[in-house]
Amino acid sequence: MGLLEKAGKKKEDEAPKATKAKKAAAKPVKAAKAAKAAKPAKEKKAKQPRERKERSPRVMPDEFQLAGRASKGARRLVDFIISYAGIIALIAFTATGAFFDPTLLLLAAVIPLLLNMIILPMKTNRTVGMFLTRSRFVNSKGNHPHWTHLFLSNLTGLLIMIGLALLAMGSGSLSDPNTKKQGTQMLVFAGVILLVPLADYVVTKLRKANGQSQNMYDAMYGCWYVVAERAETGENRWMSRLESLGDWGEKKGWSGSAEDDEDAENND
Numbered sequence: 073m074g075l076l077e078k079a080g081k082k083k084e085d086e087a088p089k090a091t092k093a094k095k096a097a098a099k100p101v102k103a104a105k106a107a108k109a110a111k112p113a114k115e116k117k118a119k120q121p122r123e124r125k126e127r128s129p130r131v132m133p134d135e136f137q138l139a140g141r142a143s144k145g146a147r148r149l150v151d152f153i154i155s156y157a158g159i160i161a162l163i164a165f166t167a168t169g170a171f172f173d174p175t176l177l178l179l180a181a182v183i184p185l186l187l188n189m190i191i192l193p194m195k196t197n198r199t200v201g202m203f204l205t206r207s208r209f210v211n212s213k214g215n216h217p218h219w220t221h222l223f224l225s226n227l228t229g230l231l232i233m234i235g236l237a238l239l240a241m242g243s244g245s246l247s248d249p250n251t252k253k254q255g256t257q258m259l260v261f262a263g264v265i266l267l268v269p270l271a272d273y274v275v276t277k278l279r280k281a282n283g284q285s286q287n288m289y290d291a292m293y294g295c296w297y298v299v300a301e302r303a304e305t306g307e308n309r310w311m312s313r314l315e316s317l318g319d320w321g322e323k324k325g326w327s328g329s330a331e332d333d334e335d336a337e338n339n340d
Contacts, residue, residue, distance in 0.1 A: 130212040136298040138285055138330040139207045144297065146326040147201035152229050154200050155185045189226045193219035199226070206318035206327040208300040217293040225289045228269050238262035299329045
């Protein structure tokens with residue numbers, strides 16, 4: 073009887089498994105979704121070439137007059153003295169071999185340079201030399217160029233002084249084997265620095281030969297050095313004092329135009 077009971081239990085256990093298998097087989101398999109029809113590729117439209125606008129050449133506005141040679145020379149001289157006189161004096165005093173703390177003197181020498189090369193151009197678009205000669209720079213639209221134009225233009229003197237100083241120190245260091253490498257490096261730096269004033273000189277000469285009175289920086293910013301009129305300062309005392317420098321410059325003959333120079337040459 074034990075064997076029969078065990079066989080009956082096995083049949084009972086296998087029966088539900090078989091029914092589960094039948095149910096699983098009876099379930100209908102879901103048909104795979106039909107693949108979506110591919111969208112037709114859009115035809116790429118041919119890009120039409122953009123019409124290039126013709127750029128009008130940059131020319132100086134007719135209502136301005138180019139500044140004369142006296143104005144250019146006086147402006148450069150005055151700006152150079154104001155910007156670099158303190159630094160040159162400090163270098164000359166140091167070259168005598170005097171031992172002192174140059175911090176305060178260096179700060180005093182740098183202040184005029186910052187005022188004339190950065191602060192005044194940013195605030196007024198002019199330098200002390202331009203107030204004295206009553207002149208300004210103007211672009212093709214009749215506006216002031218960016219103040220960095222004046223900053224770069226006034227760097228020429230500083231670059232020349234640094235380049236010459238490096239040339240002198242480098243040449244002196246070549247004679248000593250211990251400092252020969254440093255001397256060579258100084259000469260290389262001097263050559264690189266002096267390339268900028270040299271390029272400005274060459275560009276100025278080439279443009280002058282073509283009848284254009286612009287240096288390298290003027291050509292880069294598209295501006296001209298012209299005669300200016302006395303500006304209304306209102307109640308601003310500092311601006312009134314700066315504008316009054318032009319009255320003194322006019323008495324010295326430093327605010328004439330290029331046409332005045334031609335008339336003077338013709339009369340001579």
